Amino acid sequence: MTELTRLSLAAARDGLNAKKFTATELTRAHVDAVEKARALNAYLKETPEKALAAAAESDARLAKGEARPLEGLPLGIKDLYCTNGVETTAASRILEGFKPHYESTVTSQLWRDGAVMLGKLNLDEFAMGSSNETSAYGPVVSPWRRKGSDAKIVPGGSSGGSAAAVAAHLCLAATATDTGGSIRQPAAFTGTVGIKPTYGRCSRWGIVAFASSLDQAGAFGVKVRDCAILLSSICGLDPKDSTSVDLAVPDFEAALKDGVRGLKIGVPKEYRVDGMPEEIEALWQQGIDWLRAAGAEVAEVSLPHTHYALPAYYIVAPAEASSNLARYDGVRYGLRVDGKSIIEMYENTRGAGFGAEVRRRILIGTYVLSAGYYDAYYRKAQQVRSLIRRDFDQVFETFDAVLTPTAPSGAFGLDNVPDDPVTMYLNDIFTVTANMAGLPGISVPAGLDHQGLPLGLQVLGRPFDEGTLLRVAQAIEDAAQFKLAPPFNMRR
Amino acid sequence: MSVDQATVRRIAHLARVAVEDKEVEHLQGEINAILSFVEALSAVDVEGVEPMTSVLPMHLRMRQDEVTDGFIAADVVANAPEREDSFFVVPKVVE
Numbered sequence: 040m041t042e043l044t045r046l047s048l049a050a051a052r053d054g055l056n057a058k059k060f061t062a063t064e065l066t067r068a069h070v071d072a073v074e075k076a077r078a079l080n081a082y083l084k085e086t087p088e089k090a091l092a093a094a095a096e097s098d099a100r101l102a103k104g105e106a107r108p109l110e111g112l113p114l115g116i117k118d119l120y121c122t123n124g125v126e127t128t129a130a131s132r133i134l135e136g137f138k139p140h141y142e143s144t145v146t147s148q149l150w151r152d153g154a155v156m157l158g159k160l161n162l163d164e165f166a167m168g169s170s171n172e173t174s175a176y177g178p179v180v181s182p183w184r185r186k187g188s189d190a191k192i193v194p195g196g197s198s199g200g201s202a203a204a205v206a207a208h209l210c211l212a213a214t215a216t217d218t219g220g221s222i223r224q225p226a227a228f229t230g231t232v233g234i235k236p237t238y239g240r241c242s243r244w245g246i247v248a249f250a251s252s253l254d255q256a257g258a259f260g261v262k263v264r265d266c267a268i269l270l271s272s273i274c275g276l277d278p279k280d281s282t283s284v285d286l287a288v289p290d291f292e293a294a295l296k297d298g299v300r301g302l303k304i305g306v307p308k309e310y311r312v313d314g315m316p317e318e319i320e321a322l323w324q325q326g327i328d329w330l331r332a333a334g335a336e337v338a339e340v341s342l343p344h345t346h347y348a349l350p351a352y353y354i355v356a357p358a359e360a361s362s363n364l365a366r367y368d369g370v371r372y373g374l375r376v377d378g379k380s381i382i383e384m385y386e387n388t389r390g391a392g393f394g395a396e397v398r399r400r401i402l403i404g405t406y407v408l409s410a411g412y413y414d415a416y417y418r419k420a421q422q423v424r425s426l427i428r429r430d431f432d433q434v435f436e437t438f439d440a441v442l443t444p445t446a447p448s449g450a451f452g453l454d455n456v457p458d459d460p461v462t463m464y465l466n467d468i469f470t471v472t473a474n475m476a477g478l479p480g481i482s483v484p485a486g487l488d489h490q491g492l493p494l495g496l497q498v499l500g501r502p503f504d505e506g507t508l509l510r511v512a513q514a515i516e517d518a519a520q521f522k523l524a525p526p527f528n529m530r531r
Numbered sequence: 532m533s534v535d536q537a538t539v540r541r542i543a544h545l546a547r548v549a550v551e552d553k554e555v556e557h558l559q560g561e562i563n564a565i566l567s568f569v570e571a572l573s574a575v576d577v578e579g580v581e582p583m584t585s586v587l588p589m590h591l592r593m594r595q596d597e598v599t600d601g602f603i604a605a606d607v608v609a610n611a612p613e614r615e616d617s618f619f620v621v622p623k624v625v626e
Binding site: 107136137138139140141237238239252253278281282284285344346348350351353354361365368369370371372373374375377378379380381382384385386387389391392393398399401402403404405406409412415416418419420421422423424425426428459464476477502511 | 532534538539542543544545546547548549550558562563564565566568569570571572574575579580581582583584586587589591592594603606607608609610611612613619621622623624
């Protein structure tokens with residue numbers, strides 16, 4: 040039955056509807072795969088009983104011809120989404136043992152549509168990181184390896200568990216979140232497709248908050264079509280999130296067939312950064328050629344404030360994080376470490392409960408928001424953000440989408456992760472602009488680097504125009520013919 | 532701009548995060564590296580530019596001022612590290 044785990048989400052759905060196999064068989068195959076792949080540390084919590092119970096219900100519905108859009112499809116859920124009665128940790132010690140008594144809006148929509156939860160996926164602590172190494176429960180290992188080497192590779196981050204689980208076929212697809220590239224960079228590192236929709240497309244309610252003006256729910260799949268299917272389920276207005284948008288959710292899957300003929304694609308010259316590896320440059324050019332061959336017009340564009348996006352991000356994100364994470368006080372949920380006074384209890388709890396990266400960002404955020412520095416840092420960064428947004432608005436007056444590499448390199452080894460924070464932050468140099476401007480973005484696997492590790496291309500689009508984004512991504516996928524065959528699975 | 536060790540201790544206290552003495556110097560170095568990285572923004576002319584306050588141009592929706600939730604005290608305190616009935620218990624605040 041292991042081949043059932045190799046299906047795309049769309050193929051599994053079609054197979055269930057054609058009664059080629061049952062939801063129970065499909066779920067059982069995934070439960071077994073998850074168990075055998077524990078060495079990857081992709082799942083923080085496995086929920087096999089829950090999954091099989093949901094699958095049985097799905098089989099009953101399928102038998103009656105009452106299948107919902109995601110009926111019986113086993114998914115992994117990033118452990119940043121609150122799930123009713125199932126431990127939700129954000130990969131932090133401070134939330135160890137926390138069992139929400141409510142369900143996030145996004146996951147509740149997945150269950151409404153019949154999906155099956157396999158478990159909760161590992162991530163960087165509070166989604167802060169680009170390698171999944173900041174998780175308090177240990178790093179995730181990518182199923183990929185360098186050619187001729189057994190050295191462990193990072194899956195990227197923060198959604199490293201989601202990326203590794205989809206790449207290793209430990210779920211058909213997964214939820215994730217993207218604050219500065221946390222879906223797209225790991226998608227590129229693992230040869231999977233990852234989409235971050237427009238800010239406001241999905242409700243943030245019930246997702247552990249990192250930086251509220253940047254956080255966005257999204258999805259991972261093996262194929263572009265899988266992301267389109269999930270997107271139609273997770274998007275939509277939620278009265279519980281005042282920034283969620285009241286816009287009709289299109290049938291994203293139906294849009295895929297429209298192709299890219301006549302679309303105008305911009306290639307931003309500012310993304311040609313110093314020291315960019317030649318193979319990234321070559322892949323980008325390959326993407327341009329593919330889109331031209333598919334009938335799109337491609338031309339160079341300018342996004343002059345690109346260079347300032349990452350520095351502005353490292354003011355806005357920590358500032359908002361320091362405010363959001365103030366809630367972890369040892370009183371209402373999670374860890375408590377006692378102290379002589381209530382203040383000392385707060386300090387001890389937060390000192391012990393937060394890891395190094397989270398603590399660093401809280402301190403930076405507290406500093407830039409402190410008296411006398413607000414204008415110099417936060418206000419300035421938000422002004423720069425307006426300029427970044429304006430750059431994109433101008434390009435989108437003429438162009439339908441923008442094509443860039445997803446990350447400045449392929450995945451790095453667990454043994455040579457950069458040890459200074461700023462070098463690590465540079466991983467997000469191409470992805471962070473979409474968060475700063477609230478735009479939708481997708482990463483599609485497009486090739487392998489000289490070490491045999493996946494590389495991705497990123498497409499950015501107009502606000503709420505995920506449909507066009509998916510069409511462009513589909514054209515790249517069709518041309519690239521990328522094979523998702525990480526060595527971990529082949530050895531198994 | 533850069534921070535000295537006294538400032539590191541001050542912001543750690545403001546953020547209510549316990550920091551051990553031996554960590555202060557290392558944290559100072561990391562914070563200063565990040566502050567020097569974001570210094571790049573000083574090159575941008577933002578004269579007359581409105582700071583972004585809404586990620587996408589949108590109006591916040593109004594809603595009816597009515598109670599839609601509540602009477603779930605047991606759920607609210609269920610995850611508390613220490614509770615008594617439906618109260619959170621904390622160290623003594625007022626002597």
